[in-house]
Amino acid sequence: MGAFALLLMAVLPLAAFAKGKPIAKGSRGNTQGWAVQWQPSRLVNGSPVVFEVAPPVRLSGLSAKWLEHDVSFSFDPATRSWFGIAGVSLETHPGTYALELKGTTSKGNDISFVQKFTVSPARYPSVAVSVARKFTEPSPEQLEKIRQDKSVKQDVFRQTDPRREWTGKFRPPVDARISDVFGTRRTFNGKVQSMHQGLDYAVPQGTRISAANSGTVLLASPLYFEGNCVVIDHGQGLLTLYLHMSEIKVKAGEQVASGQEIGLSGGTGRATGPHLHMAVRWEGVYLNPATLLTLKLP
Numbered sequence: 613m614g615a616f617a618l619l620l621m622a623v624l625p626l627a628a629f630a631k632g633k634p635i636a637k638g639s640r641g642n643t644q645g646w647a648v649q650w651q652p653s654r655l656v657n658g659s660p661v662v663f664e665v666a667p668p669v670r671l672s673g674l675s676a677k678w679l680e681h682d683v684s685f686s687f688d689p690a691t692r693s694w695f696g697i698a699g700v701s702l703e704t705h706p707g708t709y710a711l712e713l714k715g716t717t718s719k720g721n722d723i724s725f726v727q728k729f730t731v732s733p734a735r736y737p738s739v740a741v742s743v744a745r746k747f748t749e750p751s752p753e754q755l756e757k758i759r760q761d762k763s764v765k766q767d768v769f770r771q772t773d774p775r776r777e778w779t780g781k782f783r784p785p786v787d788a789r790i791s792d793v794f795g796t797r798r799t800f801n802g803k804v805q806s807m808h809q810g811l812d813y814a815v816p817q818g819t820r821i822s823a824a825n826s827g828t829v830l831l832a833s834p835l836y837f838e839g840n841c842v843v844i845d846h847g848q849g850l851l852t853l854y855l856h857m858s859e860i861k862v863k864a865g866e867q868v869a870s871g872q873e874i875g876l877s878g879g880t881g882r883a884t885g886p887h888l889h890m891a892v893r894w895e896g897v898y899l900n901p902a903t904l905l906t907l908k909l910p
């Protein structure tokens with residue numbers, strides 16, 4: 613092996629880090645003593661992401677800017693790392709984006725670090741769907757209900773708690789086949805176009821639905837399109853939503869544990885039949901639930 617090959621071997625890992633290239637779980641860097649890892653290793657538009665940050669010194673707090681959002685971090689004593697959940701919106705164009713970390717040391721000094729990430733394009737399918745006409749051509753009364761729902765949802769989405777409430781892995785809310793993936797471009801009755809912003813599970817009416825993780829119930833009521841709907845706040849700006857239920861088993865304001873029963877599946881609202889639509893929302897952005905369910909979390 614010549615001197616040039618040896619030099620290349622020494623330089624390559626650093627070069628890969630400088631480009632923010634994901635390696636397995638996500639890269640580690642030693643520049644300025646910061647180590648940043650992330651999951652999933654490949655980021656696409658629509659993907660949730662968990663950042664795991666080991667700063668060079670002990671910090672009393674850590675936050676970050678990412679794609680014009682604030683990311684809140686919580687310290688995990690077992691790994692001595694800071695964990696923060698974030699996401700990449702469906703509308704984000706492929707490219708390189710910076711995670712701008714800002715920490716406060718125990719002495720009250722500010723330290724910062726920038727890690728760059730590549731966002732690759734995701735490929736999502738297209739389908740045609742038929743639903744009752746009232747969902748594609750609502751009457752004035754139905755439009756009024758839709759308008760009211762919109763303000764209810766806006767209120768609910770404003771009440772999120774930045775403190776972390778999730779613990780450990782997110783679990784599937786039901787044990788069933790997936791009938792439609794996140795990101796599908798759908799045309800309803802040949803007219804209304806929309807992007808499928810959740811994950812559909814093929815479950816018959818009355819199947820037990822469980823909370824994907826621990827959190828606080830923000831909403832537990834019927835809505836026009838969503839049907840009987842439960843929204844859980846897991847902290848750090850992350851919510852999970854469960855739609856079209858036949859029955860709701862929790863109340864707004866209630867704390868739920870991971871795996872706790874929150875309702876029974878159904879086909880209420882704009883649904884072609886009984887199924888569970890689960891959605892993941894982070895700071896106003898819908899993310900791919902299937903990816904969230906694969907993340908290894910403390």
Ligand SMILES: [Zn+2]
Binds near residue numbers: 810
């Ligand atoms: Zn759905």
